[in-house]
Amino acid sequence: MAWIQPLFLTFQLMVLAVVLAATLGIAGGWAASNLHAAGRFWGWIAAGFLAAMIVAVAMPMILQAAAWEATAGKFGWMIMTQTGARAEGLSDYGFFRGLIACGWIHGLAGAALVALATWYGVNRVPRHVLLNACMDLGPLQTWWRVQLPLAFPWILSSLVATAVLATTEMTVVDLYGFRTVADEFYLFYAVEPSLLSIVVVCLLPLLIMAVLMTWLLVQRRKFTVARSEAGLPGVDNLEIGQGVCWLATAIAILVGALIVLVPLGGLFVKVGHDVEVLQGSLVSTWSFSRTVQRLWEAPVIFAAEYQWTGFIAVLVAVTAVTLAWPLAAAGRERRRLEAGMDLVTIGLVLMPGPLVGLMVVRIFQLPVPGFSTLYQQTLIPTVIALLCRAMPTAYWVLRAGYRGLDNQLLDTAQFDHSWVKRVLFIDRPLLAGSLCIAGVAAAIVASGDVPAMLPVVPPGVTTVGTRLFGLLHSGARYQEAALAVWYLAAVLLISLFLARRFLALRVKVK
Secondary structure, eight states, X not given: OTTXXXXXXXXXXXXXXXXXXXXXXXXXXXXXXXXXXXXXXXXXXXXXXXXXXXXXXXXXXXXXXXXXXXXXXXXXXXXXXXXXXXXXXXXXXXXXXXXXXXXHHHHHHHHHHHHHHHHHHHHXXXXXXXXXXXXXXXXXXXXXXXXXXXXXXXXXXXXXXXXXXXXXXXXXXXXXXXXXXXXXXXXXXXXXXXXXXXHXXXXXXXXXXXXXXXXXXXXXXXXXXXXXXXXXXXXXXXXXXXXXXXHHHHHHHHHHIIIIIHHHHHHHHHXXXXXXXXXXXXXXXXXHHHHHHHHHHHHHHTHHHHHHHHHHHHHHHHHHHHHHHHHHHHHHHOHHHHHHHHHHHHHHHHSOHHHHHHHHHHHHTSXXXXXXXXXXXXXXXXXXXXXXXXXXXXXXXXXXXXXXXXXXXXXXXXXXXXXXXXXXXXXXXXXXXHHHHHHHHHHHHHHHOHHHHGXXXXXXXXXXXXXXXXXXXXXXXXXXXXXXXXXXXXXXXXXXXXXXXXXXHHHHTO
């Protein structure tokens, strides 16, 4: 019975996050797809929106939590500027707490993923299907009755990813004291786990994924769109009215502002924000010079955190790509092996972070000579724990990369070279972009995987994620905001690189 309440809270969070993600994400995907199809000028607006969504997807949950805590949390600048309410003690640190705060952060993170999935799925609908539909239906009806149903498998997958993240991630819920199953396991059962606690913490995400896989297998033929000679994918240059374009632009700006601009802007504002007591009253002040000074000091104050984060991220990324590359290459030739690897990697992602960290700790506590030294004095346990999600990320990027190669070329090369030589000398130049993206994506995932990292970080090692996790529990102040801004800058540059590669799909899906 002790698990009934956490399960109920987890279900509440999952439903709220999915509803919010579906509402904003599908609306954003509709706006991007219509702007993309309207012509070059509107296409630039769509590209900017999609780039913003990729930035949001690339941001680790701890960074999103820091941004919203700096904006609307108990010491966020929006709450601290309400001096009258705080002075009278009526706000109780505002409304942004508990289920609302957790559902909002998870929902907006999921909305960015749903928007990208909606845009991608809609763009895969063949042109002849759209042209035939437009003969009987208007643009809005065509999108709603034809494109959206055909894109539903991608939309559903992104919504399931949102739900799974809400059930397995404890960074946000622990920050706001919302005791879901993952947070309950982290707080009370990680030290002395029981079989029941492990089953419960894994049951909900595995059940969600089992339902999705069953549905996709049953509906596979229904949602498969045949590509005929006249049916090349793409929706460019369809006749979309100016009114629809302006409405889509307004929705794209609104959704992009909610998901990206507001929290990131709040993070920058918080760096230079202070509240002073003047003549018995709370006065909120902000200074640009103070912002610059604190940002200038942050790399020195938190130098160790930045260095350890970069070093661990690079180490995990190299290891993840090294492991994922031969698996993706072998899976291209053996479909059964690829299907098995798909299930294994999905299962690794579904494992809650605290459980991953606990398993690594238990392995290195075995009475094996040298394990104790490795656990206490090296980063090997940390790398192993972070690979649980970083390696699947690299694998799926490389898997997609192999799907885009000419099979005839690879099969011909295999007659003249051994498998290893073909992978190194033929596949590698063709997969240069995919290998780079896989490494970058794995590094981002590893740098922000706080739940898996916390139990296995050796003494004296502090990353940006673990430091933020500890500091944010007392409320976001300017030190935490400055620490997060430089981390955000690195993620922003990297995610913009990913956005450029992702938006190249516009050429491939035409």
